[in-house]
Amino acid sequence: MIELTDIAYVRSGVADLDRAVRFATEVVGLEHVGSDEVGVAHLRADARHHCLAFVEGASGVIASAFTVADEDALALAETELETRGFHVWRGTAEDARTRRVGAVVGFDDPFGNRLELVCAQQSLGRPVVPGRASGITEFGHLCLDAPDVAEAHRFFSTTFNARASDWIGDAACLMRIDEVHHKLAVFRGDHPGLCHVNFQVAELDDVFRNWHHLQDLGVEIEMGPGRHPQSGAVFLYFLGPEGLTYEYSYGVRRITDEAAWRPRFFDPAERGSIDMWLGPTQKPITQPQLLPEGVRP
Numbered sequence: 012m013i014e015l016t017d018i019a020y021v022r023s024g025v026a027d028l029d030r031a032v033r034f035a036t037e038v039v040g041l042e043h044v045g046s047d048e049v050g051v052a053h054l055r056a057d058a059r060h061h062c063l064a065f066v067e068g069a070s071g072v073i074a075s076a077f078t079v080a081d082e083d084a085l086a087l088a089e090t091e092l093e094t095r096g097f098h099v100w101r102g103t104a105e106d107a108r109t110r111r112v113g114a115v116v117g118f119d120d121p122f123g124n125r126l127e128l129v130c131a132q133q134s135l136g137r138p139v140v141p142g143r144a145s146g147i148t149e150f151g152h153l154c155l156d157a158p159d160v161a162e163a164h165r166f167f168s169t170t171f172n173a174r175a176s177d178w179i180g181d182a183a184c185l186m187r188i189d190e191v192h193h194k195l196a197v198f199r200g201d202h203p204g205l206c207h208v209n210f211q212v213a214e215l216d217d218v219f220r221n222w223h224h225l226q227d228l229g230v231e232i233e234m235g236p237g238r239h240p241q242s243g244a245v246f247l248y249f250l251g252p253e254g255l256t257y258e259y260s261y262g263v264r265r266i267t268d269e270a271a272w273r274p275r276f277f278d279p280a281e282r283g284s285i286d287m288w289l290g291p292t293q294k295p296i297t298q299p300q301l302l303p304e305g306v307r308p
């Protein structure tokens with residue numbers, strides 16, 4: 012089993028690099044880490060050099076990356092994946108440099124998602140310089156699409172140290188690789204892809220301040236503010252350029268007693284299964300006399 016130590020970055024192709032970078036900095040509140048590289052932009056949320064890299068070219072996710080402990084772990088992972096029948100790409104020194112990692116290997120998961128394993132991801136000592144004070148504290152999780160969520164869980168939990176923290180029927184599986192409720196989620200989708208990238212914010216108020224700010228800017232709010240019953244986080248999903256969905260959330264639970272935790276099974280057909288602030292679907296009251304005094308339908 013390959014031990015993933017953390018999520019590292021998402022690489023995403025963008026047709027309009029400047030627009031994607033402006034949104035990620037001025038709207039989302041990430042830092043654009045300058046470099047001499049042409050056609051690639053590194054976005055920073057925390058101590059990682061970057062957690063999001065936009066690469067000029069065709070729109071769409073290129074790869075989602077996880078860290079392993081060191082070079083030896085990476086070599087073992089490469090061998091393990093090859094033994095399991097995966098074709099493994101070993102990046103060159105330049106591939107590693109543009110990713111700001113010590114070394115990188117890549118492969119396609121059984122569902123067509125390009126995954127990269129890296130070691131020695133560069134950290135930056137200086138404070139993050141956010142493009143806007145959105146309260147982002149860290150890159151929280153990444154969510155992939157796969158046609159069969161149960162199969163995806165089987166893959167990630169047998170090939171790697173991912174454990175199911177909670178299920179939303181056959182629609183989603185939220186998996187942890189450390190104490191955080193989930194760093195990786197898989198949502199059911201007809202095609203491989205990146206469902207969303209999540210950024211944790213410092214305060215509950217940041218979710219709502221960002222909500223107002225995004226509405227003022229005319230950004231499409233996809234869902235929320237709401238509260239996930241799984242991680243307990245208050246969330247807000249919104250749409251960035253070229254189909255990249257961002258999620259702010261605050262208050263993700265940590266699973267500190269590994270032995271005691273049991274995954275829960277939420278029903279995607281239930282309105283509250285992804286947002287516990289949504290009650291059962293209200294049927295319109297057709298008998299006004301049932302309404303409290305002074306309330307009109």
Ligand SMILES: O=C(O)c1cccc(O)c1O
Binds near residue numbers: 209239244260263
């Ligand atoms: O945080 C969560 O619990 C969560 C649940 C469903 C979907 C998500 O994206 C989440 O982040």
Ligand SMILES: [Fe+2]
Binds near residue numbers: 209258
């Ligand atoms: Fe999420």
